[in-house]
Amino acid sequence: MKLTTTLLATSALTLAGSAAFSEAHMADTMTIVSWGGAYSASQQGAYHDPYVANTGITVVNDESSGEAVAKLRAMNEAGNITWDLVDVEAADGIRLCDEGLAIEIDHDTMLAAAPDGTSASDDFGSSIVSDCFIPQIVFSTTVGYRTDMVGDTPPTDICAIFDLETYPGKRALAKKPLANVEWALLCDGVAKDDIYDVLATPEGQDQAFAKLDTIKAETIWWSAGAETPQLLADGEVVMGSTFNGRLFSAIAEQNQPIGMLWDAQMLDFDGWIVPAGLPEERLARVMDYLMFATDTQRLADQAKYISYGPARASSAPLVGNHGELGIPMAEHMPTDPANSTNVFVTNYEFWADYRDDLDAKFQSWLAQ
Amino acid sequence: MASVVYNGTVPTPSLTGFTMPVTAAMGAFFGLIAGQSTGLGALLGIVVGAIAGAAIAFVLVTMVSYKVGRWSAIGVIGIIGLLTGGTIGLVVGLIAGALLGWCAYWLHLGGYRKSLPPYATSGQVLWHNTFKFICGLIFFFLIAPIITIIPLSFNAQDFFTFTPEMLALDPAGYSLKHYQDFFTNDDWLRPMKNSLIIAPFATIISVSLGTLAAIGLSQSHVPFRRGIMAILISPMIVPLIISATGMFFFYSQMGLWMEDNFGISKSLSGYIKVILAHAALGIPFVIITVTATLVGFDNSLTRAAANMGATPTVTFFRVQMPLILPGVISGALFAFITSFDEVVVVLFVGAAAQKTLPWQMFTGLREQISPTILAVATILVIFSIILLATVEVLRRRSERLRGMSPT
Numbered sequence: 017m018k019l020t021t022t023l024l025a026t027s028a029l030t031l032a033g034s035a036a037f038s039e040a041h042m043a044d045t046m047t048i049v050s051w052g053g054a055y056s057a058s059q060q061g062a063y064h065d066p067y068v069a070n071t072g073i074t075v076v077n078d079e080s081s082g083e084a085v086a087k088l089r090a091m092n093e094a095g096n097i098t099w100d101l102v103d104v105e106a107a108d109g110i111r112l113c114d115e116g117l118a119i120e121i122d123h124d125t126m127l128a129a130a131p132d133g134t135s136a137s138d139d140f141g142s143s144i145v146s147d148c149f150i151p152q153i154v155f156s157t158t159v160g161y162r163t164d165m166v167g168d169t170p171p172t173d174i175c176a177i178f179d180l181e182t183y184p185g186k187r188a189l190a191k192k193p194l195a196n197v198e199w200a201l202l203c204d205g206v207a208k209d210d211i212y213d214v215l216a217t218p219e220g221q222d223q224a225f226a227k228l229d230t231i232k233a234e235t236i237w238w239s240a241g242a243e244t245p246q247l248l249a250d251g252e253v254v255m256g257s258t259f260n261g262r263l264f265s266a267i268a269e270q271n272q273p274i275g276m277l278w279d280a281q282m283l284d285f286d287g288w289i290v291p292a293g294l295p296e297e298r299l300a301r302v303m304d305y306l307m308f309a310t311d312t313q314r315l316a317d318q319a320k321y322i323s324y325g326p327a328r329a330s331s332a333p334l335v336g337n338h339g340e341l342g343i344p345m346a347e348h349m350p351t352d353p354a355n356s357t358n359v360f361v362t363n364y365e366f367w368a369d370y371r372d373d374l375d376a377k378f379q380s381w382l383a384q
Numbered sequence: 385m386a387s388v389v390y391n392g393t394v395p396t397p398s399l400t401g402f403t404m405p406v407t408a409a410m411g412a413f414f415g416l417i418a419g420q421s422t423g424l425g426a427l428l429g430i431v432v433g434a435i436a437g438a439a440i441a442f443v444l445v446t447m448v449s450y451k452v453g454r455w456s457a458i459g460v461i462g463i464i465g466l467l468t469g470g471t472i473g474l475v476v477g478l479i480a481g482a483l484l485g486w487c488a489y490w491l492h493l494g495g496y497r498k499s500l501p502p503y504a505t506s507g508q509v510l511w512h513n514t515f516k517f518i519c520g521l522i523f524f525f526l527i528a529p530i531i532t533i534i535p536l537s538f539n540a541q542d543f544f545t546f547t548p549e550m551l552a553l554d555p556a557g558y559s560l561k562h563y564q565d566f567f568t569n570d571d572w573l574r575p576m577k578n579s580l581i582i583a584p585f586a587t588i589i590s591v592s593l594g595t596l597a598a599i600g601l602s603q604s605h606v607p608f609r610r611g612i613m614a615i616l617i618s619p620m621i622v623p624l625i626i627s628a629t630g631m632f633f634f635y636s637q638m639g640l641w642m643e644d645n646f647g648i649s650k651s652l653s654g655y656i657k658v659i660l661a662h663a664a665l666g667i668p669f670v671i672i673t674v675t676a677t678l679v680g681f682d683n684s685l686t687r688a689a690a691n692m693g694a695t696p697t698v699t700f701f702r703v704q705m706p707l708i709l710p711g712v713i714s715g716a717l718f719a720f721i722t723s724f725d726e727v728v729v730v731l732f733v734g735a736a737a738q739k740t741l742p743w744q745m746f747t748g749l750r751e752q753i754s755p756t757i758l759a760v761a762t763i764l765v766i767f768s769i770i771l772l773a774t775v776e777v778l779r780r781r782s783e784r785l786r787g788m789s790p791t
Contacts, residue, residue: 047736053752077571078736079747094636098650098735242753249543270542 042301043100045074050103052079053242054265058321059103061339063309070308073301082240084108088117088291097291100302103152106145106285107367113148118289120147126303128311130330139312143285143327145364150288150310151327153318156281156350156359157195160263161255162248163273174280175203177255178231188244188256191237193378194367195257195282198360200227202280212366221374225381237382248274264323264348268341278355284362285327325351396492403491404441410487411437414480422469436461441488450489457485471553530765537562537758544753562759572756575744581655582730582740583723586662590719593663594670595712599704601671602678617668624728631661632732654738661733662726666719673718677711710779717775721768 048064050056056077064075080087084104091097104112112118121127123144127136137144143151161171166183176183177199189196201211201220204227214220236253238244244258245266263276288310290302308314315326316334323345326332335346346352350359397403415433419426440461444453458481465477490496496513497504504512540559541547549557566572597616601609619627635657642653681704689699705712727742734740741760748757 049736051751052747053754055751076736078739079751080736082750090632091636094633096636096640240750242751246543246545246753249541250545272543 041297042304043073043295043298044301045076046100046298046301046305047076047078047098048101048103049078049080049084049099051081054261054322055324058318058324061321062318063305063314066314067305067308071304085111085117088112089115091291092117092293095293097293099291100294100298101305102289102291103286104289106143106149106151106287106362107364107371109149109287109289110146110364110368112289113146117292118148119292119294121150121290123150126306128307130312130328132330134330136310139328139330141329143287145285148289149285150306151285152287152310152315153324153327154283154285154349154351155324156260156278156283157190157257158260158263158277158279158281158350159255159257160244160248160266160274160276162251162253163275165251165254166275170275171255171277172279174199174277176277177257178203178227180231180234183254185254186234186236186247186252187231188236188238188247188253188258190257191239191382193374194362196228196378197221197224197374198282199280200224203227208360212363215366215374216370221377225377228381245270245272245274248272260348260350261322261324268338268343268348278350279358280360281350281355281358282360282362283350286324287327319345319349323348323350325349397494399442399445399492403445403488404438406491407441407484407488408434408438411435411440411484414476414484418465418469418473418476418480422473424468436464437484440484441492444485444488445492453489454482454485457481457488472551475553533758534762534765537755537762539755539758542754544755544758562755563763565754565756566759566763569756572741572744572760575739575741578738579724579741582658582662582738583720585659586666586723587716587720589659589663590666590670591712591716594667594715594719595674595708597667598671598674598678599700602675602681613671616671619665620668627665628729628732631664631729635661635733650735651737654735658730658734658738658740661729662723663719665726665729666722669718669722670712670715673711673715674708677708681707709782713775713779717771 048059050059056079060077064077067073068075078099081103084102085108088097088099088102091099102118109118113120123137123140124135127150129135130139140151143154145151159171159174159177161176161183163170165185169182171179171183177187177189197215198211201214201224202208204223206214206220206223215224236247236256238247238256238258241259241262244253244256245262247253247256249266249270249272260276260281263274266272267274267276288306290299290306294302310328312328312330313334315328316331316336318324319326319331319335320337320339326335332346332349332351335349337344347354350356412430412434415429415431415436416426417429418424418433419429422429440457444457448456458478461481461484462474462477465473465475465480467473469476497509500509500512535550536544536546538558538560539545539547539550540557540561547557551557597612600606601613601616606612639650639653639657642648642656643650648656685703685707686699689703690696694702724740725742726740727746730738730740730743731746734743741764745757745760748754
């Protein structure tokens with residue numbers, strides 16, 4: 017295993033050899049579950065296509081990450097796991113690991129080390145939020161606005177969402193408490209470091225909902241990340257929250273009159289989990305794929321297609337230009353120093369404990 | 385009705401008391417739309433529109449002949465539209481001119497009473513035309529959402545938005561790129577292929593089983609007919625999400641069993657699972673349409689066939705089947721469309737390798753609102769129209785050949 021690791025880290029070419037050598041023990045098709053759209057396309061370009069070119073296997077894409085937890089539970093009960101590798105958000109990765117639906121990973125032996133020899137677990141650092149989670153990207157939830165609807169004073173800080181006087185018009189916010197309650201408290205004068213302490217108390221939660229009440233009548237609630245760019249392009253909302261990659265795509269690739277804020281962006285991780293209960297041949301194939309697809313160069317390559325930051329520290333210097341537009345991508349990463357002056361790192365422990373509770377409160381608040 | 389249509393001359397209605405005010409009201413309506421969309425204000429639009437409508441009615445009725453009048457109304461309003469609203473204004477103006485000119489002559493020459501008997505009262509005439517108007521509105525609300533997607537599918541941008549270029553009918557605002565994407569992108573071609581594999585097989589199974597069930601259930605000696613019928617059509621009544629959840633667990637086990645015992649691949653067992661699930665959904669439609677056709681079937685024909693020595697199988701294929709064929713075909717059509725449109729069950733039962741077109745459209749809508757979905761929708765609408773038209777033409781032809789009058 018150690019030998020293979022070294023070989024793989026040196027060049028992708030050797031992979032073809034080692035894969036051919038062990039071909040007999042590996043499945044020749046893989047079902048990879050991801051989010052669809054531009055995100056799946058970036059994984060196709062950076063990971064699947066080169067891997068398929070090296071090994072000749074078939075990769076089937078399933079765009080079901082949105083219901084990954086529910087479907088994995090059902091598959092587990094039915095004893096019929098049809099997925100080989102699943103792309104999930106960090107919080108879902110933690111849940112699946114706790115429920116025993118994902119296998120635990122030894123990051124140092126199962127994943128490639130950085131080119132300078134740094135072990136994988138050090139290279140990924142804090143993005144390994146769970147023993148089952150193999151991080152890929154850092155993304156953020158942030159706010160975009162119509163440049164032609166905000167007058168001469170485009171918003172510069174997050175509290176513009178709650179400022180109906182300066183920026184009248186509809187806003188689009190996620191139909192879930194995550195990010196919304198944090199921003200509400202921040203704009204209600206709670207210090208950034210105290211936010212999760214305050215949110216843990218019923219009074220703090222009420223305070224957050226009271227702040228959200230001030231804009232409830234002017235808010236359109238979205239459930240899919242594609243909705244906010246559509247609403248902005250239509251001019252139906254003056255501003256709205258979504259993932260930074262969606263905004264980059266609308267601004268740089270679609271040339272829409274949209275600007276974006278990096279202030280108080282909510283950083284989050286996205287990565288792979290391997291479902292528990294895979295037959296041996298399929299598991300061997302997934303592990304072989306993961307060794308290749310999560311190395312330093314592959315993670316850096318993904319940033320050619322989409323503006324999400326690679327989760328490995330060693331990948332950051334390798335981030336190049338956009339595949340079609342040729343513009344440098346580093347400055348569009350949520351992790352770029354210029355963009356990350358005021359960053360929120362989602363507190364997973366808090367959300368693991370309070371998520372169900374806050375979700376229920378949020379839904380009943382919405383219905384009021 | 386046809387025998388009492390009034391073909392004589394209708395007394396010319398009063399110009400100032402009837403034709404001009406009604407045309408003015410219609411003009412006011414167009415003015416309201418124009419005023420709102422050009423930003424001149426609703427009130428100004430209503431006033432200008434009303435005056436224009438009245439003027440058109442007056443000029444057309446008193447000064448020019450029918451043909452000259454219709455064309456000049458179209459021309460004049462079209463030019464006014466062009467001057468105030470550009471290309472799109474021209475189009476709206478041409479339509480408004482055509483409608484206003486038609487309205488003026490229709491009122492003046494008594495077209496509104498043409499299809500009514502002469503003794504109809506004013507109230508009856510008013511109701512007759514209001515009724516026609518309401519029917520038109522219902523038709524409009526049914527068809528307008530489907531029509532809207534067609535121009536949007538030619539959008540040059542990647543959003544579901546009528547861009548300013550599109551509204552100005554600028555060629556730069558339109559493009560075929562979403563159609564190109566559909567026909568070149570594997571993410572769309574594979575689901576298309578899957579749909580075209582799954583739907584026909586599901587249809588064949590539904591039609592065979594559904595027709596046999598309907599014939600059996602129409603025999604008076606079959607016990608528990610109502611109970612069996614209720615069970616067979618239950619997939620149509622039980623909420624789909626519940627059937628789908630049950631099917632997920634049932635077919636998961638069945639798939640594993642097939643793979644273990646027959647050694648078939650996971651991909652093939654996946655197709656079999658989805659086809660069987662869709663067949664179960666399609667059977668109720670076949671049973672209902674065939675049962676309805678069998679009501680009109682004369683059972684003395686089967687007795688006559690038996691009397692001449694035909695076996696029941698021969699009787700079925702040579703006597704009964706040709707007569708109930710229209711019901712079977714429309715049932716098959718419903719079964720096909722059920723499978724072709726179905727998204728809930730395939731999401732549960734299918735794996736990614738069996739992804740169908742509706743599934744891809746569903747994930748496409750959720751994850752990336754791309755107009756490729758609209759291009760696909762447009763193609764499917766055209767495909768459905770062609771399919772239905774073909775079946776209808778074939779049905780009429782067969783009825784004509786067999787000497788039955790088309791109903």
